[in-house]
Amino acid sequence: MLEATEVKKSPYVIEWRDGFKIGVPQVDQEHRHLFTLVRALNLASVDQTVEELLDYVVTHFSNEQEMMEKSGYPAFEQHLRLHEEFAAQVADFLGNGEAWTEDRVQELRRFLNKWLIGHIMTHDLRFGKWHASHAVVAPPVIQQTTPASVGFFARLFGSK
Template structure:
C-alpha cells in the first residue's frame, strides 16, 4: 500500500515538475514498500540511493526553471531544497554507517516534507513558471 498516492491534488500545473513529482512519489512508495517488506539492507540502500539521486536531479531542474523565469521566491525555495538534501544525506550516512536504521519516523518525515513542499512551494513555482515561461524577462535598470 502506498504511503502517498499521486493524484490531481499534488499536481502543480507544470508538466515537467508534475512528471518529476510523480516519479518522486513512486520512489518514496518504493522505499516505504522495501521498509514494510523488511527487505535486506542492500535493497533499502539501493532504493534510498535512487530517491536521493532523483531528488537531486529534480531540484537542479527546478532551480534552472526558477532562473529561467526569474522566480521571485527562488531564495526561499532553494533554502528548502538545501535543507532536504542535507537532511536526507545525514539519514543516508547514518544508515550506511549502521548507526541508524530506516524507520517509520524517517519515512514519515520524507513523506510529510515532500507533500508539504509540493503543495506549497512547488505549487507557487508551477503557477509562476507556467505564466512566465517563454516571456522575455524585463529588468528595470532605473
C-alpha cells in the same frame, strides 16, 4: 517488545494524486516519480532504493531550480535554500549511523512523504501559480544532472 511494534505497523504509503499538481507538466511528472520511488523503499533493498531515490531527488531539484532561475522566478534563492535544508535533513538522518530496520525505513518514508507534500503544496505550488501568470517566451530547457549541480548533495553525502 520489538516484535509487537513490528507486527502492529502497516506500511506508511501516500500515493500520488492529481491534487498535488502545480500545473507545470515537467515538475508534476517528476514529483509523481518521486512518490513512486518513496513507495518503493523497503528493507530488503534499502541501500539501493535510497541511492536511486537520492539520485532522482538531485535530478529533480536541479531541473526545478534551472526552470525557476531561467524564468526569473523572484523566490528562486529562497527556494534553493529549502532544497538545501531538505538535503541537510536527509543527510542527518542517513548519517546517524543507525542500522536499517523496518521502523527506520518507515520513518524515512514518512518523513519524505510529509516533506514532499508540504513543500509541493506550498512552495512549488507558489512557483506553479507564478509560472502560469508569467508567460515564458522560450520554454526552459530541462537539463539532466551535471556534476556542478549536485554540489550541495555531494558535499552532504560524500562522494560515491
